[in-house]
Amino acid sequence: MRGPHPSEPPQPPDPRAVFALAAYLSLFAVFTQTLWLMGALLILAASSAILLHVDLARVFKKLKRLWQVVFTVALLQSVFSPSGEVWFSAGPVVLLSSGGVAKGLIVLGRLAILILGGSLFATYGTRELIQGMIQLRLPYEIAYMVSVGIRFVPLMGEELRDSLTALALRGVVIKELKLRQRLKVYTYLLLPTVAGSLHNARALAMSMEMRGFGAFPQRTSYFTFSFSRRDYLLLAATATLTLLTGAVMIRGGVT
Amino acid sequence: MADKRAAVSLIDVRYAYPGSGAFSLDVPQLSFAAGVCTAVCGHNGSGKTTLGKLAAGLLRPSQGSVLLEDEDIAEWPLGRIGKQVGYLFQEPTRQIFAPTVLEEITFPLTLNGMEEEQAQELARTMLARFEMEPLADATTFMLSRGEKQRLAIAAILVNRPSFLVLDEPTTGLDARRKGILGRMINTLAEQGVGILLISHDAVFVRRYAGVTYRMAEGRML
Numbered sequence: 001m002r003g004p005h006p007s008e009p010p011q012p013p014d015p016r017a018v019f020a021l022a023a024y025l026s027l028f029a030v031f032t033q034t035l036w037l038m039g040a041l042l043i044l045a046a047s048s049a050i051l052l053h054v055d056l057a058r059v060f061k062k063l064k065r066l067w068q069v070v071f072t073v074a075l076l077q078s079v080f081s082p083s084g085e086v087w088f089s090a091g092p093v094v095l096l097s098s099g100g101v102a103k104g105l106i107v108l109g110r111l112a113i114l115i116l117g118g119s120l121f122a123t124y125g126t127r128e129l130i131q132g133m134i135q136l137r138l139p140y141e142i143a144y145m146v147s148v149g150i151r152f153v154p155l156m157g158e159e160l161r162d163s164l165t166a167l168a169l170r171g172v173v174i175k176e177l178k179l180r181q182r183l184k185v186y187t188y189l190l191l192p193t194v195a196g197s198l199h200n201a202r203a204l205a206m207s208m209e210m211r212g213f214g215a216f217p218q219r220t221s222y223f224t225f226s227f228s229r230r231d232y233l234l235l236a237a238t239a240t241l242t243l244l245t246g247a248v249m250i251r252g253g254v255t
Numbered sequence: 256m257a258d259k260r261a262a263v264s265l266i267d268v269r270y271a272y273p274g275s276g277a278f279s280l281d282v283p284q285l286s287f288a289a290g291v292c293t294a295v296c297g298h299n300g301s302g303k304t305t306l307g308k309l310a311a312g313l314l315r316p317s318q319g320s321v322l323l324e325d326e327d328i329a330e331w332p333l334g335r336i337g338k339q340v341g342y343l344f345q346e347p348t349r350q351i352f353a354p355t356v357l358e359e360i361t362f363p364l365t366l367n368g369m370e371e372e373q374a375q376e377l378a379r380t381m382l383a384r385f386e387m388e389p390l391a392d393a394t395t396f397m398l399s400r401g402e403k404q405r406l407a408i409a410a411i412l413v414n415r416p417s418f419l420v421l422d423e424p425t426t427g428l429d430a431r432r433k434g435i436l437g438r439m440i441n442t443l444a445e446q447g448v449g450i451l452l453i454s455h456d457a458v459f460v461r462r463y464a465g466v467t468y469r470m471a472e473g474r475m476l
Contacts, residue, residue, distance in 0.1 A: 159349065165313060165333060166350035169342050170363040171414050173334030181366055188352035188362065195396050196348055 012052055012123050014231040015132030020238045021048060022117040028245050029113035035102050037248070038109035044241075045116035052123055059119045070111045078104030126151065131223055140219055148204065156197055163192045262449050263287045263310045263340075263418050267319035270309060278317070280305045280473040287418070292440050292450040294464035296457070302473035303453045304345070307420045310451055312336040323418065341416035345423050347400070347407040356382065356398070357391040360410050381409045385435065400427035408436065418449045425456045437463040 012018070025045050032038055049056055060067065083099025094100070121129060126147045133143035167174075167189065174185055208214075227235075263286070270280040280302045287293045287310065295303050308314040309321055312328050320327045328336055344350050353359040360378035365371055382388045385405045390398070398406065404427050411419065421440075425433050433456075440450055440463050454460050460467060469476040 162344075162349045163352070166342075166344065167352065168333035169311070169313070169337040169340065170350075170410065171334065171338040172363050172366055173332065173337075176334070177366060184362075185366070191352050191354065191395070192349055195351075199348065 013234050014225045014227055015121070015124055015128055016136055016225065017227070017231040017234040017238070018052070018120050018124075019132065019136065020235055022120050024238050024242050024245075025113055025117045028242075028249075029110045029117070032249065033106060034252075035105060035109075037245070038106050038113075041113050041245075042109045042116075045113045049116050049119050052120055054119050054122050056119070059115070059122065063115060066115075070108060073111070074104040074108040077107045127223065128225075131221060131225060134221070135225055141214065152197065152200070155200065156193060159193050159196045160189065163189050166192075262289045262324070263451070264322040264325075265306075265309065265316075265319065266322065268309060268316045268321065269318040270305060270314060271317045278473065280309065282306065282319075282475060285468075285475060287449045287451050288466075289417070289449045290444050290447045291465040292444050292452055292463055294452040294454060294460040294467045295470055296454065296460060296467060297470035301470040303470055304422055305473070306470065307342070307422050307451055307453050310418075311340050311342040311420045313342065338414070339417045341411035341414060341419045343404075343407055343411060343419075343421045343424055345426070347403040350407050350410070351395050351403060354394060354396075355391070356387060356393050356395055356406055359395055359406055360413050363410075363414065377413060381413045384439065385409045386432075401429065401432060404428060405432065405436075408439075412439070412443070416448065418451075419443065420451045420453070422453045423455065424452070425454060425459050433459060 025041060025048075029038065029041055029045075032041070046056070049059075078097075078100040079095055081100050081103050082094035082097040084102070085098040086094050086096075087098065087101075088094075088096035124132075129150075130140075130143045130147050133146065134140055167185065172185060174182060177185060265282050265285045267284070268280065268282045269278045271278045295306060297303050305314065309316055312321065312323070312331065312333060315329060320329060322328070323331075323336070323339060351359055353362050357375065357378055360381055361371070361374040364374040364377065369377075379388060379391065382391055385408065387402065387405055387409065390402065395403070395406065404424065408421075408424060424436060428436060437459065440452070444450060444465065452460065452464055
């Protein structure tokens with residue numbers, strides 16, 4: 001049972017309630033094509049992250065390169081799907097149009113909501129996320145693998161950076177290579193990263209089995225979650241929003 | 256081997272890992288002479304690997320400068336440093352890229368313009384020196400740790416570095432292979448290559464290092 005000491009800072013909501021909120025945000029972000037609805041979802045996602053004390057500045061900083069890709073995709077979407085009022089063109093080629101910009105903004109909003117939805121779990125520890133998934137009836141092995149997978153993502157990034165460094169120290173300057181050679185080098189980079197991941201996965205699996213992982217068909221947990229009034233309110237709000245958004249999309253033909 | 260003479264010098268170098276606040280390394284003046292194997296010993300966390308990475312340009316100093324052949328390498332891209340400096344990582348898996356042993360040695364050579372046949376001949380010579388010729392067509396992923404270590408060293412040496420950083424090179428090597436590596440270090444030193452040997456292997460250091468320094472808490476003792 002989770003019970004914060006009065007002197008402790010307020011506990012975040014039950015992760016199961018946050019799973020529901022993140023699922024709502026992601027689902028409608030993927031399906032909606034309307035700018036105002038996407039904007040509303042974006043505001044809701046950002047507000048939820050702030051209320052959950054997610055360090056948004058850190059998330060933005062960590063995903064700096066990803067944001068560059070997101071902005072590029074949005075810009076390309078804007079340029080290559082012109083419609084509506086033409087704002088700027090070079091001869092017959094429309095570069096900026098009202099419809100194109102709206103589509104670009106929708107792409108930008110969609111990706112931002114998905115990232116913010118993921119960031120809602122940033123304040124939870126691995127154990128809490130696993131417990132949340134177990135109490136959602138997900139088998140422990142699957143829940144544990146998901147959490148391990150999440151933990152391995154930054155490690156793989158680190159290994160890739162190390163491999164790039166090691167490659168440069170072999171006197172290979174990627175910028176100076178021809179395209180064909182560059183592609184070959186990229187395939188070389190995959191080997192140490194994949195090999196490292198397999199090695200780590202094998203070592204982790206052996207270590208876990210040596211410590212009795214999966215020895216018994218059922219596990220008991222001293223640490224469990226139970227819904228508080230606040231969690232029920234969050235679930236009810238999410239359910240209401242789901243129904244409202246769904247109704248708006250169906251009635252207005254908004255997809 | 257080329258007879259390029261090189262030395263690396265650290266001048267008033269201080270280094271702090273990002274976010275740590277405090278300096279992890281503080282070295283007022285230190286030179287690694289060409290043609291000498293210089294060993295650096297010390298307890299875990301004493302700053303040996305940080306020193307090696309700074310000397311090889313993998314880390315850039317927070318303060319001070321690192322000179323390679325009397326030139327400040329602060330603005331050098333890593334690829335340029337890599338043409339003169341070789342670095343053996345503690346974990347060799349991270350620096351093995353190609354699917355086969357032979358290709359692991361040849362691919363940087365061919366990428367830099369060497370003919371395939373010449374690269375293969377050079378690679379086979381290098382593999383023979385490390386008793387790895389029978390493994391030329393073996394899959395790198397299936398090698399033992401010791402074999403990976405030897406392959407990583409061979410792949411570095413084929414580039415003919417003028418300065419070499421070996422971070423725990425004897426890990427995973429048996430006594431005979433340690434002997435081969437030691438003799439290789441002697442030969443390279445005689446040919447003018449500067450070597451920084453980071454090791455906990457006191458016997459190996461005593462036998463093959465010309466100069467030995469000790470480190471503690473990021474400082475030279």
